[in-house]
Amino acid sequence: MVLNKLKDQVNGNKALTERGKWVSLSFTFGIDNDDYLISIKNGKITQIQKRNLATESGIFAIRAAKSTWIEHWRCIPKRDFHDIWSMLPKQLITLDGNLLPLIQNLQFFKDLIASPRDGKD
Amino acid sequence: MPNFEPIVGRYFTIYVEGQPCRIYVEEAGDGIPLVCLHTAGSDARQYRHLLCDETITKNFRVIAFDMPWHGKSNPPPGFRDNEYRLTTELYKETVMTFCRAYDLVNPVIMGCSMGGRLTLHLALEQAEYFRSVIALEGADKLEPYYDLSWLHRPDVHGGEVCAAFVSAQIAPQSPDEYRWETLWHYMQGGPGIFKGDLYFYWHDGDFDDRSPRINTKNCPVYLLSGEYDSSCTPERTIDTAERITGAKTTIMEGMGHFPMSENPELFKKFIYPILEEILGA
Numbered sequence: 001m002v003l004n005k006l007k008d009q010v011n012g013n014k015a016l017t018e019r020g021k022w023v024s025l026s027f028t029f030g031i032d033n034d035d036y037l038i039s040i041k042n043g044k045i046t047q048i049q050k051r052n053l054a055t056e057s058g059i060f061a062i063r064a065a066k067s068t069w070i071e072h073w074r075c076i077p078k079r080d081f082h083d084i085w086s087m088l089p090k091q092l093i094t095l096d097g098n099l100l101p102l103i104q105n106l107q108f109f110k111d112l113i114a115s116p117r118d119g120k121d
Numbered sequence: 122m123p124n125f126e127p128i129v130g131r132y133f134t135i136y137v138e139g140q141p142c143r144i145y146v147e148e149a150g151d152g153i154p155l156v157c158l159h160t161a162g163s164d165a166r167q168y169r170h171l172l173c174d175e176t177i178t179k180n181f182r183v184i185a186f187d188m189p190w191h192g193k194s195n196p197p198p199g200f201r202d203n204e205y206r207l208t209t210e211l212y213k214e215t216v217m218t219f220c221r222a223y224d225l226v227n228p229v230i231m232g233c234s235m236g237g238r239l240t241l242h243l244a245l246e247q248a249e250y251f252r253s254v255i256a257l258e259g260a261d262k263l264e265p266y267y268d269l270s271w272l273h274r275p276d277v278h279g280g281e282v283c284a285a286f287v288s289a290q291i292a293p294q295s296p297d298e299y300r301w302e303t304l305w306h307y308m309q310g311g312p313g314i315f316k317g318d319l320y321f322y323w324h325d326g327d328f329d330d331r332s333p334r335i336n337t338k339n340c341p342v343y344l345l346s347g348e349y350d351s352s353c354t355p356e357r358t359i360d361t362a363e364r365i366t367g368a369k370t371t372i373m374e375g376m377g378h379f380p381m382s383e384n385p386e387l388f389k390k391f392i393y394p395i396l397e398e399i400l401g402a
Contacts, residue, residue, distance in 0.1 A: 079348050079351070085351075088267060
Protein backbone atom coordinates (compact mmCIF):
# COMPACT_ATOMS: atom_id res chain seq x y z
CA MET A 1 0.00 0.00 0.00
CA VAL A 2 1.58 3.21 -1.20
CA LEU A 3 0.15 5.34 1.60
CA ASN A 4 1.96 3.24 4.20
CA LYS A 5 5.23 4.66 2.91
CA LEU A 6 4.01 8.20 2.31
CA LYS A 7 4.62 9.47 5.82
CA ASP A 8 8.29 8.44 5.83
CA GLN A 9 8.82 9.62 2.26
CA VAL A 10 7.44 13.08 3.02
CA ASN A 11 8.95 13.50 6.47
CA GLY A 12 12.34 12.40 5.16
CA ASN A 13 12.31 15.11 2.50
CA LYS A 14 13.76 18.09 4.32
CA ALA A 15 13.31 20.54 1.44
CA LEU A 16 9.65 19.61 1.12
CA THR A 17 8.83 19.80 4.82
CA GLU A 18 10.65 23.12 5.07
CA ARG A 19 8.51 24.53 2.25
CA GLY A 20 5.43 23.24 4.06
CA LYS A 21 6.32 24.54 7.49
CA TRP A 22 3.27 26.82 7.53
CA VAL A 23 0.90 23.94 6.76
CA SER A 24 -0.96 22.35 9.67
CA LEU A 25 -4.25 20.70 8.71
CA SER A 26 -5.94 17.44 7.70
CA PHE A 27 -7.09 16.76 4.17
CA THR A 28 -8.99 13.91 2.59
CA PHE A 29 -7.23 11.77 0.01
CA GLY A 30 -9.53 9.50 -1.95
CA ILE A 31 -8.57 6.28 -3.72
CA ASP A 32 -11.52 4.74 -5.54
CA ASN A 33 -14.29 4.69 -2.93
CA ASP A 34 -11.98 4.80 0.08
CA ASP A 35 -11.11 8.04 1.83
CA TYR A 36 -8.01 8.59 3.94
CA LEU A 37 -7.33 11.47 6.28
CA ILE A 38 -3.80 12.81 5.98
CA SER A 39 -2.88 15.00 8.94
CA ILE A 40 -0.02 17.48 8.65
CA LYS A 41 1.66 19.60 11.28
CA ASN A 42 4.25 22.17 10.26
CA GLY A 43 4.80 20.44 6.94
CA LYS A 44 5.24 16.92 8.33
CA ILE A 45 2.70 14.13 8.16
CA THR A 46 1.63 13.14 11.65
CA GLN A 47 -0.99 10.55 10.75
CA ILE A 48 -2.63 8.78 7.83
CA GLN A 49 -5.81 6.94 8.69
CA LYS A 50 -8.70 5.46 6.81
CA ARG A 51 -11.84 7.50 7.13
CA ASN A 52 -14.48 5.44 8.86
CA LEU A 53 -17.06 8.01 9.94
CA ALA A 54 -18.80 10.71 7.94
CA THR A 55 -17.92 13.14 10.71
CA GLU A 56 -14.21 12.58 10.09
CA SER A 57 -13.37 15.11 7.45
CA GLY A 58 -10.44 16.98 6.01
CA ILE A 59 -10.56 20.66 5.15
CA PHE A 60 -10.43 19.78 1.45
CA ALA A 61 -10.56 16.56 -0.51
CA ILE A 62 -8.64 15.24 -3.51
CA ARG A 63 -10.00 12.05 -4.98
CA ALA A 64 -9.16 9.87 -7.98
CA ALA A 65 -9.40 6.28 -9.13
CA LYS A 66 -6.74 3.87 -7.92
CA SER A 67 -5.57 3.36 -11.50
CA THR A 68 -5.10 7.13 -11.85
CA TRP A 69 -2.92 7.33 -8.74
CA ILE A 70 -0.88 4.33 -9.86
CA GLU A 71 -0.15 6.07 -13.14
CA HIS A 72 0.57 9.34 -11.34
CA TRP A 73 3.16 7.61 -9.18
CA ARG A 74 5.09 6.12 -12.10
CA CYS A 75 8.53 7.60 -12.68
CA ILE A 76 7.44 9.12 -15.99
CA PRO A 77 3.63 9.18 -15.95
CA LYS A 78 1.61 9.34 -19.12
CA ARG A 79 0.48 12.80 -20.13
CA ASP A 80 -2.54 14.08 -18.18
CA PHE A 81 -1.53 11.89 -15.22
CA HIS A 82 1.75 13.63 -14.46
CA ASP A 83 0.42 16.40 -12.21
CA ILE A 84 -2.78 16.84 -10.25
CA TRP A 85 -3.37 20.11 -12.12
CA SER A 86 -3.06 18.30 -15.46
CA MET A 87 -5.62 15.79 -14.22
CA LEU A 88 -8.15 18.59 -13.72
CA PRO A 89 -9.02 19.32 -17.36
CA LYS A 90 -9.35 15.60 -18.02
CA GLN A 91 -11.57 15.24 -14.92
CA LEU A 92 -9.32 12.52 -13.56
CA ILE A 93 -9.52 14.02 -10.06
CA THR A 94 -12.18 15.78 -8.05
CA LEU A 95 -11.57 18.62 -5.62
CA ASP A 96 -13.99 19.47 -2.83
CA GLY A 97 -14.18 21.48 0.36
CA ASN A 98 -12.28 24.65 1.22
CA LEU A 99 -9.63 24.89 -1.47
CA LEU A 100 -7.92 27.96 -0.03
CA PRO A 101 -5.18 26.13 1.92
CA LEU A 102 -4.61 23.84 -1.06
CA ILE A 103 -4.16 26.78 -3.43
CA GLN A 104 -2.04 28.70 -0.93
CA ASN A 105 0.37 25.76 -0.77
CA LEU A 106 -0.29 24.14 -4.11
CA GLN A 107 3.23 23.12 -5.07
CA PHE A 108 3.75 21.66 -1.58
CA PHE A 109 0.64 19.50 -1.87
CA LYS A 110 1.51 18.49 -5.44
CA ASP A 111 4.95 17.37 -4.32
CA LEU A 112 3.60 15.66 -1.21
CA ILE A 113 1.13 13.63 -3.23
CA ALA A 114 3.76 12.79 -5.85
CA SER A 115 6.27 11.65 -3.20
CA PRO A 116 5.76 7.91 -3.82
CA ARG A 117 7.50 8.32 -7.18
CA ASP A 118 10.73 6.50 -6.52
CA GLY A 119 12.63 7.04 -9.75
CA LYS A 120 12.01 3.46 -10.87
CA ASP A 121 9.43 2.66 -13.49
CA MET B 122 36.46 40.50 -19.88
CA PRO B 123 33.65 38.10 -19.00
CA ASN B 124 32.44 35.64 -21.56
CA PHE B 125 29.41 37.69 -22.60
CA GLU B 126 26.43 36.02 -24.18
CA PRO B 127 25.57 37.45 -27.61
CA ILE B 128 22.27 38.89 -26.37
CA VAL B 129 21.96 42.69 -26.38
CA GLY B 130 19.15 44.29 -24.34
CA ARG B 131 17.76 47.78 -24.84
CA TYR B 132 14.79 49.94 -23.93
CA PHE B 133 12.57 52.14 -26.02
CA THR B 134 9.09 53.62 -25.79
CA ILE B 135 6.12 52.83 -28.00
CA TYR B 136 2.62 54.25 -27.82
CA VAL B 137 -0.21 51.77 -27.53
CA GLU B 138 -3.81 52.96 -27.29
CA GLY B 139 -2.36 56.42 -26.76
CA GLN B 140 -0.35 55.34 -23.73
CA PRO B 141 3.45 55.42 -23.57
CA CYS B 142 4.90 51.96 -22.90
CA ARG B 143 8.58 51.62 -22.09
CA ILE B 144 9.59 48.34 -23.68
CA TYR B 145 12.52 46.09 -22.93
CA VAL B 146 13.81 44.10 -25.89
CA GLU B 147 16.62 41.61 -26.40
CA GLU B 148 18.09 40.58 -29.71
CA ALA B 149 20.92 38.63 -31.27
CA GLY B 150 21.91 37.54 -34.75
CA ASP B 151 21.60 38.74 -38.31
CA GLY B 152 19.32 37.91 -41.17
CA ILE B 153 15.59 37.35 -41.36
CA PRO B 154 13.87 39.03 -38.38
CA LEU B 155 12.34 36.45 -36.03
CA VAL B 156 10.07 38.14 -33.49
CA CYS B 157 9.39 36.00 -30.41
CA LEU B 158 6.34 36.39 -28.14
CA HIS B 159 6.42 35.02 -24.61
CA THR B 160 3.68 33.10 -22.79
CA ALA B 161 1.00 34.53 -20.53
CA GLY B 162 2.38 35.71 -17.20
CA SER B 163 6.03 35.36 -18.17
CA ASP B 164 8.53 37.40 -20.17
CA ALA B 165 11.07 37.24 -22.98
CA ARG B 166 13.70 35.47 -20.89
CA GLN B 167 11.99 32.32 -22.11
CA TYR B 168 13.81 32.79 -25.42
CA ARG B 169 17.35 33.14 -24.08
CA HIS B 170 18.43 29.79 -25.49
CA LEU B 171 17.30 30.66 -29.00
CA LEU B 172 19.03 34.04 -28.70
CA CYS B 173 22.28 32.25 -27.91
CA ASP B 174 21.96 29.55 -30.56
CA GLU B 175 24.43 30.24 -33.37
CA THR B 176 22.73 27.76 -35.66
CA ILE B 177 19.73 30.07 -35.56
CA THR B 178 21.36 33.48 -35.17
CA LYS B 179 23.66 33.05 -38.16
CA ASN B 180 20.56 33.28 -40.37
CA PHE B 181 17.96 34.99 -38.18
CA ARG B 182 17.86 38.23 -36.23
CA VAL B 183 16.10 36.92 -33.14
CA ILE B 184 14.13 39.61 -31.32
CA ALA B 185 12.29 38.94 -28.06
CA PHE B 186 10.55 41.67 -26.07
CA ASP B 187 8.69 41.89 -22.81
CA MET B 188 5.08 42.88 -23.30
CA PRO B 189 3.99 45.98 -21.33
CA TRP B 190 3.39 45.01 -17.65
CA HIS B 191 5.79 42.03 -18.06
CA GLY B 192 9.44 41.45 -17.26
CA LYS B 193 11.41 44.68 -17.50
CA SER B 194 8.81 46.53 -19.60
CA ASN B 195 6.81 49.03 -17.60
CA PRO B 196 3.07 49.17 -17.22
CA PRO B 197 1.66 52.39 -18.67
CA PRO B 198 1.49 55.45 -16.41
CA GLY B 199 -1.49 55.33 -14.07
CA PHE B 200 -1.52 51.54 -14.02
CA ARG B 201 -2.39 51.52 -10.33
CA ASP B 202 -5.94 52.59 -11.11
CA ASN B 203 -6.58 50.06 -13.86
CA GLU B 204 -6.99 46.29 -13.73
CA TYR B 205 -4.75 44.71 -16.34
CA ARG B 206 -6.70 42.77 -18.95
CA LEU B 207 -5.22 41.79 -22.30
CA THR B 208 -7.76 41.97 -25.10
CA THR B 209 -7.26 40.72 -28.62
CA GLU B 210 -7.20 44.25 -30.00
CA LEU B 211 -4.72 45.49 -27.40
CA TYR B 212 -2.42 42.54 -28.01
CA LYS B 213 -2.48 42.92 -31.79
CA GLU B 214 -1.88 46.65 -31.58
CA THR B 215 1.02 46.21 -29.16
CA VAL B 216 2.81 43.66 -31.33
CA MET B 217 2.26 45.53 -34.58
CA THR B 218 3.35 48.82 -33.01
CA PHE B 219 6.49 47.11 -31.77
CA CYS B 220 7.30 45.61 -35.18
CA ARG B 221 6.75 48.89 -37.01
CA ALA B 222 8.76 50.88 -34.47
CA TYR B 223 11.57 48.42 -35.07
CA ASP B 224 11.29 48.94 -38.86
CA LEU B 225 11.11 45.19 -39.42
CA VAL B 226 10.61 44.09 -42.99
CA ASN B 227 8.72 40.88 -43.64
CA PRO B 228 9.58 39.23 -40.31
CA VAL B 229 8.76 35.76 -39.10
CA ILE B 230 6.75 35.79 -35.89
CA MET B 231 6.83 33.00 -33.35
CA GLY B 232 4.79 32.98 -30.16
CA CYS B 233 4.10 30.52 -27.41
CA SER B 234 0.77 29.91 -25.71
CA MET B 235 -1.06 33.26 -25.84
CA GLY B 236 1.72 34.40 -28.17
CA GLY B 237 1.06 31.39 -30.37
CA ARG B 238 -2.62 32.20 -30.48
CA LEU B 239 -1.83 35.78 -31.48
CA THR B 240 0.31 34.67 -34.39
CA LEU B 241 -2.80 33.00 -35.86
CA HIS B 242 -4.70 36.29 -35.65
CA LEU B 243 -1.76 37.95 -37.41
CA ALA B 244 -1.57 35.25 -40.08
CA LEU B 245 -5.08 36.25 -41.08
CA GLU B 246 -4.91 40.02 -40.70
CA GLN B 247 -1.25 40.75 -41.49
CA ALA B 248 -0.52 38.05 -44.05
CA GLU B 249 1.31 40.44 -46.35
CA TYR B 250 3.55 41.69 -43.57
CA PHE B 251 4.68 38.47 -41.94
CA ARG B 252 6.83 36.00 -43.84
CA SER B 253 5.36 33.13 -41.81
CA VAL B 254 4.00 32.44 -38.35
CA ILE B 255 5.03 29.78 -35.85
CA ALA B 256 2.44 29.03 -33.17
CA LEU B 257 3.91 27.11 -30.26
CA GLU B 258 1.13 25.74 -28.06
CA GLY B 259 -1.24 28.15 -29.77
CA ALA B 260 -4.47 26.42 -30.74
CA ASP B 261 -7.31 28.59 -31.97
CA LYS B 262 -9.69 27.54 -29.19
CA LEU B 263 -9.26 26.36 -25.61
CA GLU B 264 -11.46 25.44 -22.67
CA PRO B 265 -10.82 27.06 -19.25
CA TYR B 266 -10.42 24.53 -16.47
CA TYR B 267 -9.88 26.60 -13.36
CA ASP B 268 -11.18 29.75 -11.78
CA LEU B 269 -8.88 32.66 -12.66
CA SER B 270 -9.74 34.57 -9.49
CA TRP B 271 -7.31 32.33 -7.56
CA LEU B 272 -4.46 34.02 -9.40
CA HIS B 273 -4.91 37.46 -7.88
CA ARG B 274 -6.17 37.79 -4.32
CA PRO B 275 -4.50 38.97 -1.14
CA ASP B 276 -4.62 35.66 0.72
CA VAL B 277 -2.75 33.70 -1.99
CA HIS B 278 0.82 34.53 -3.02
CA GLY B 279 0.52 35.46 -6.67
CA GLY B 280 3.97 34.34 -7.78
CA GLU B 281 3.80 31.03 -5.98
CA VAL B 282 0.34 30.16 -7.24
CA CYS B 283 1.05 31.12 -10.86
CA ALA B 284 4.14 28.90 -10.83
CA ALA B 285 2.30 26.07 -9.11
CA PHE B 286 -0.53 26.21 -11.63
CA VAL B 287 1.73 26.12 -14.69
CA SER B 288 4.16 23.55 -13.30
CA ALA B 289 1.58 21.02 -14.47
CA GLN B 290 2.31 22.12 -18.01
CA ILE B 291 5.94 21.08 -17.98
CA ALA B 292 6.85 17.59 -19.18
CA PRO B 293 8.23 15.29 -16.47
CA GLN B 294 11.22 14.53 -18.69
CA SER B 295 12.31 18.18 -18.93
CA PRO B 296 15.56 19.00 -17.13
CA ASP B 297 15.00 20.14 -13.57
CA GLU B 298 17.19 23.21 -14.03
CA TYR B 299 15.07 24.52 -16.87
CA ARG B 300 11.79 23.48 -15.29
CA TRP B 301 12.52 25.70 -12.32
CA GLU B 302 13.93 28.53 -14.40
CA THR B 303 10.68 28.54 -16.37
CA LEU B 304 8.71 28.59 -13.12
CA TRP B 305 10.91 31.32 -11.67
CA HIS B 306 9.72 33.66 -14.41
CA TYR B 307 6.16 33.01 -13.26
CA MET B 308 7.09 33.61 -9.65
CA GLN B 309 8.33 37.06 -10.67
CA GLY B 310 5.28 38.21 -12.59
CA GLY B 311 3.43 41.31 -11.45
CA PRO B 312 0.20 41.01 -9.45
CA GLY B 313 -2.74 40.00 -11.64
CA ILE B 314 -0.72 39.88 -14.85
CA PHE B 315 -1.06 36.16 -15.56
CA LYS B 316 -4.77 36.45 -14.85
CA GLY B 317 -5.05 39.44 -17.17
CA ASP B 318 -3.22 37.58 -19.95
CA LEU B 319 -5.47 34.56 -19.59
CA TYR B 320 -8.43 36.79 -20.39
CA PHE B 321 -7.06 36.83 -23.93
CA TYR B 322 -5.88 33.21 -23.95
CA TRP B 323 -9.02 31.64 -22.55
CA HIS B 324 -11.80 34.05 -23.43
CA ASP B 325 -11.33 36.99 -25.78
CA GLY B 326 -8.84 35.39 -28.17
CA ASP B 327 -10.88 32.43 -29.41
CA PHE B 328 -10.31 32.28 -33.10
CA ASP B 329 -11.75 29.02 -34.40
CA ASP B 330 -14.51 30.87 -36.24
CA ARG B 331 -11.97 32.83 -38.30
CA SER B 332 -8.95 30.54 -38.54
CA PRO B 333 -10.35 28.75 -41.65
CA ARG B 334 -9.93 32.06 -43.50
CA ILE B 335 -6.14 32.01 -43.11
CA ASN B 336 -4.43 31.66 -46.48
CA THR B 337 -1.22 29.74 -45.84
CA LYS B 338 -0.04 30.43 -49.38
CA ASN B 339 0.29 34.08 -48.39
CA CYS B 340 1.51 33.40 -44.90
CA PRO B 341 2.66 29.87 -44.02
CA VAL B 342 1.51 28.60 -40.62
CA TYR B 343 3.44 26.17 -38.43
CA LEU B 344 1.71 24.67 -35.39
CA LEU B 345 3.65 22.88 -32.68
CA SER B 346 2.26 21.29 -29.55
CA GLY B 347 3.93 19.48 -26.66
CA GLU B 348 2.75 16.02 -25.69
CA TYR B 349 2.37 17.05 -22.04
CA ASP B 350 0.59 20.35 -22.66
CA SER B 351 -2.74 20.02 -20.90
CA SER B 352 -4.22 23.32 -22.10
CA CYS B 353 -3.16 23.54 -25.75
CA THR B 354 -3.21 19.78 -26.11
CA PRO B 355 -1.96 17.97 -29.21
CA GLU B 356 -5.60 17.19 -30.02
CA ARG B 357 -6.53 20.88 -29.98
CA THR B 358 -3.55 21.70 -32.18
CA ILE B 359 -4.58 19.00 -34.65
CA ASP B 360 -8.14 20.36 -34.61
CA THR B 361 -6.73 23.81 -35.35
CA ALA B 362 -4.63 22.47 -38.21
CA GLU B 363 -7.69 20.86 -39.72
CA ARG B 364 -9.35 24.27 -39.83
CA ILE B 365 -6.35 25.97 -41.48
CA THR B 366 -5.73 24.53 -44.91
CA GLY B 367 -2.02 24.04 -45.49
CA ALA B 368 -0.94 24.48 -41.87
CA LYS B 369 1.93 22.21 -40.90
CA THR B 370 1.73 20.45 -37.55
CA THR B 371 4.39 19.04 -35.27
CA ILE B 372 3.59 17.15 -32.07
CA MET B 373 6.59 17.36 -29.78
CA GLU B 374 6.94 14.13 -27.81
CA GLY B 375 8.31 14.51 -24.30
CA MET B 376 7.63 18.24 -24.29
CA GLY B 377 5.22 20.42 -22.35
CA HIS B 378 3.83 23.91 -22.80
CA PHE B 379 7.14 25.83 -22.76
CA PRO B 380 9.35 24.22 -25.38
CA MET B 381 11.89 27.00 -25.77
CA SER B 382 12.57 27.31 -22.05
CA GLU B 383 11.71 23.97 -20.42
CA ASN B 384 13.80 21.81 -22.73
CA PRO B 385 15.82 23.94 -25.15
CA GLU B 386 17.93 21.06 -26.42
CA LEU B 387 14.92 18.95 -27.35
CA PHE B 388 13.23 21.99 -28.89
CA LYS B 389 16.05 22.32 -31.42
CA LYS B 390 15.02 19.01 -32.94
CA PHE B 391 11.61 20.46 -33.75
CA ILE B 392 12.36 24.11 -34.57
CA TYR B 393 15.47 23.69 -36.75
CA PRO B 394 13.66 22.02 -39.67
CA ILE B 395 10.98 24.70 -39.62
CA LEU B 396 13.48 27.54 -39.66
CA GLU B 397 15.42 25.80 -42.44
CA GLU B 398 12.23 25.53 -44.46
CA ILE B 399 11.51 29.24 -43.95
CA LEU B 400 15.07 30.08 -44.89
CA GLY B 401 14.81 28.07 -48.08
CA ALA B 402 11.42 29.45 -49.13
